[in-house]
Amino acid sequence: MDATRLVAQAERVLGGDPQPEEVIAEAWHAYELTEAVVRMVRGRQAPYLRESVAGARGVRGEDSVSIPGQPAGRVGGVPPSLAELLPPAETFGGGRTAVLTGAGASRVAQLTTVRHPERALAALDALLVGIGRALIGLIGTAADEQAYWQCVEALDAVEEANDQLRSLGRGGPG
Structure with a gap:
């Protein structure tokens, strides 16, 4: 599935009334997803893309970026199990089942292509900003220390993903 469609799935989840566990899972x-998309785009080595990501108004490419023959989910350094990263159900007073429905175990496993790299990267950037804001709100309302630190760890991951996007814009190693 195309990266932009996967970002839209996350936006739909966050556009509702997500539980804290869902926000953490989306982070x-x-x-x-950011890590996988950046690796796919970086493998393409498109100079116009670096300019576009950096904010310059350059040529808009319509090239697809994909890694043929590589199984989805192996593109980036995917954590072994999303369930291991989620807070226990009692941390926020809810259950984990809602987190894993709709999104599956991991959206990155569904990633097959990046048809429009600039659009995908811009959508990822906007998604990361939205998730970051939601996590900051959760940090302020965390019921206990464990919930607080799980939000902080998720926020760190979001900031790292933002760093990867900025690095791609500069043409750096990421």
């Missing part, structure tokens, strides 16, 4: 999904 990790976004981290994984």
Whole structure:
């Protein structure tokens, strides 16, 4: 599935009334997806893309970026199990089942292509900003220390994903 469609799935989840566990799960999904997309785009080595990501108004490429023959989910350094990263159900007073429905175990496993790199990267950037804001709100309302630190770890992952996007814009190693 195209990266932009996967970002839209996350936006739909966050556009509702997500539970804290869902926000944390979306943070990790976004981290994984950003890492995979950046690797796919970087493998393409498109100079116009670096300019576009950096904010310059350059040529808009319509090239697809994909890694043929490589199984989805192996593109980036995907954590072994999203369930391991989620807070226990009692941390926020809810259950984990809602987190894993709709999104599956990991959105990055569904990633097959990046048809429009600039659009995908811009959508990822906007998604990461939204998740970051939601996590900051959760940090302020965390019921206990464990919930607080799980939000902080998810926020760190979102910031790292943002760093990867900025690095791609500069043409750096990421």
